[in-house]
Amino acid sequence: MSTTNNHEPILSFKDVTFAYEPHVPATLKDVSFELPKDSFTVIVGPSGSGKSTILRLVTGLDKAQKGSVQNTARTRMIFQGGALLPWETTLNNVKVGFTGRKMSEAQKTHDAMAALTELGIDTLGDSYPRHLSGGQRQRVGIARALVSSPELLLLDEPFSALDIETSKRLSDEVLRIHSEQHITMLMVSHSVEDAVMLADRILVFKDGHIAEEIPVSLPRPRTITDPEVQAIIKHVQGTIPSSG
Amino acid sequence: MKVTHTELQAKPRMTTHYWSHRGRRAHRTNLLHRIGSGLVLPIALVLVTGFLATGVALVPSRISAEAGTLLAALGASFLRLFIAYVFSLVIGVALGLLAERGRRLESALLPIFDVLESMPVLAFFPVVIILFLKANLLEGAAVFIIFFSMVWNIAFSVVGGVRQTPEDVKAVGVVFGMTWKERLFKILLPSVFPAILTGSILAVADGWNIVIVAEALRAYAPQSDKAHDLFGIGSILVHASSTGDSTTLLAAMGILVVAIALVNIALWQPLLAYAERFKFE
Missing domain, CATH: 3.40.50.300 (P-loop containing nucleotide triphosphate hydrolases)
Structure with a gap:
């Protein structure tokens, strides 16, 4: 709101x-x-x-x-280079954006996948950041920032x-x-x-x-x-x- | 625009690599080479050294009778080392994270850590033993001295690990509204996991050195004899050495080398390979 x-x-x-x-x-x-x-x-x-x-x-x-x-x-932030967590998959990195939200895990997965789809990287959900290009990482960073509907x-x-x-x-x-x-x-x-x-x-x-x-x-x-x-x-x- | 991903296929198979904690670099190898260099060579080294020192060319039959005792002693030493390691892990990680909480804490704590790390732990062992003897806790004296030799490896590794964590990654927790507990478990501890592992390998190596002497308490406790020694592979080694029992000495050395090599192959190697995913580029 x-x-x-x-x-x-x-x-x-x-x-x-x-x-x-x-x-x-x-x-x-x-x-x-x-x-x-x-x-x-x-x-x-x-x-x-x-x-x-x-x-x-x-x-x-x-x-x-x-x-x-x-x-x-x-407020959310998109960092230089993405600032992704290398030990988490792309999908779980996006889910970081839901921190503090009371949502079911299934809903988080659904919304995170929707954000990845919007940015054209839904095929990378199971990949780790080290396997992504610079542009792909930045898209994941954008998806992570957007899933929580920032103002x-x-x-x-x-x-x-x-x-x-x-x-x-x-x-x-x-x-x-x-x-x-x-x-x-x-x-x-x-x-x-x-x-x-x-x-x-x-x-x-x-x-x-x-x-x-x-x-x-x-x-x-x-x-x-x-x-x-x-x-x-x-x-x-x-x-x-x-x-x- | 859809982005496809093909790089996963090019991912190296970790099982075909030997991982060195010194720089955590992977070296191409296979299981046969790993067993050869990690197990057979050290055993051969012990046998050759033993032969040169004692003239005993093969493992005598007496050792097979003592094998049960030696394995039990090894288990006792392992348990001692494990308890000391658990304390070192918890306290070392906490001290390392505390030192990196802020510049003031860092400038206050790091000099103290430096001094404590440099202290010759065995020089203080007699004092430690007297303190623990008063509480009738001889085992505690050994565990404490092993712990004291291990903890700084982990603490300093964690300090280095936190420093190597990119500032942006640390900031993610704050920007996305994580609690301090979430930041600790979701960002900070995973980011220093490779450093904790490297510190642990070095700590356990130091711990094994100290186990050898920490179990032979008679050398340090006032008015004590062999009966005061703690049962373990270290005290067996010291006793065998002091009595000239070269057969037992050789067998104890052999069993110790095999155990350490097995820990490397079965524990440290898989963990070092696993730690690669926590690495920042």
């Missing part, structure tokens, strides 16, 4: 400051932003700019030392370990899920191209704060060769300092 309406932000950061250890420079400095329901926000920025820390704070893996993080949504889906560099072709197919899949299931999405990415192709808003992080907020109002699906898409890519790239 949803706990939000369209007028309330599903997630809000207010003046959040965070450092991984005392006496070291803060990773995030007075960061404030909100995620409207059904939005697709992508955070880009160079390494060490604090992008992934945002996701750790949203999931509760870390706590902000100053400011507040308010998350009213049922907020976090994506941590979901395409970075994949080849271009697989990356394109999976980003299409993510976009389809976003439009069909109306899940609010917050993605962290190194790829400005991915950000512009998917997001309706891009947050550019620099030195632990939001350097620029760029709305992307082009209709989806977008084409990478579209001059308007290219113009936005160029603009975003111009705002990101070199990480070298």
Whole structure:
């Protein structure tokens, strides 16, 4: 059951400051932003700019030392590389998504198989992660995140370990899920191209704060060769300092 | 788009591999080679060593009469080792997981573990015996000293195993709302299973070393004699050695080597093969 309406932000950061250890420079400095329901926000920025820390704070893996993080949504996450449990079959990995749900084992199996079927990998239910390709693992990770009907889906560099072709197919899949299931999405990415192709808003992080907020109002699906898409890519790239 | 899967057919058959816990690498072999290298060669080594030391070329008939005693002694030593191992497993895993709970705990506990691991356990054996003698628990003294030699192998292996577990995998438990108990049993313990196994193999090897001396209590307990020794293969070895009974010494060594080789073939090998599925790429 949803706990939000369209007028309330599903997630809000207010003046959040965070450092991984005392006496070291803060990773995030007075960061404030909100995620409207059904939005697709992508955070880009160079390494060490604090992008992934945002996701750790949203999931509760870390706590902000100053400011507040308010998350009213049922939240799930898609990890870079899938983060599957190697000792479990694909089907059992998907069932991890049902943690905390009171369901019969038969119902879990049925729903997990349905999720695998939707992502085109139902033949891999009995396989172990070590026998899957990078793209297949990521699909299992997506299925695991989706079976519990999340309201907020976090994506941590979901395409970075994949080849271009697989990356394109999976980003299409993510976009389809976003439009069909109306899940609010917050993605962290190194790829400005991915950000512009998917997001309706891009947050550019620099030195632990939001350097620029760029709305992307082009209709989806977008084409990478579209001059308007290219113009936005160029603009975003111009705002990101070199990480070298 | 349907994704088909054909790689399962290419999966190596684990029964045709020898698994080394040192790096857990598989080496192609077959059962004959495994029995040859794991059982026949060690026995041959014992026989040759025994011959060079004693001049006894074959197993004398007296040993067959003593075989029952030797097997019972082996069983007693195994039981002692097993009890110490169970304690080591539970406490070693708990200490290893505790040390990895946070940076403060790690920086407090690891130096203590390092010091305790480096302590010469036999130097403290007389003190341990006196303490256990007061409670009339001589068996306890032996088990404790074996435990103390084993536990650090498991604890440090678990610390290494937790460190090698990818952060994303650890995060899965939190993100998907698992309780701490679910995270422990569904994520943390399976992820360190290969490390626990490696630590266990090393621990049991250390345990066998200590069993030999831990059973010969007369060397450590004040005002004691052979009657204070614990019945086991270790005390038989020590007694046979000190009295020059080379036949019994040879037989005890042989039975010990066979037992250790059988444990490797029947227990550690299947477990090492099974542990491969818990490995992160």
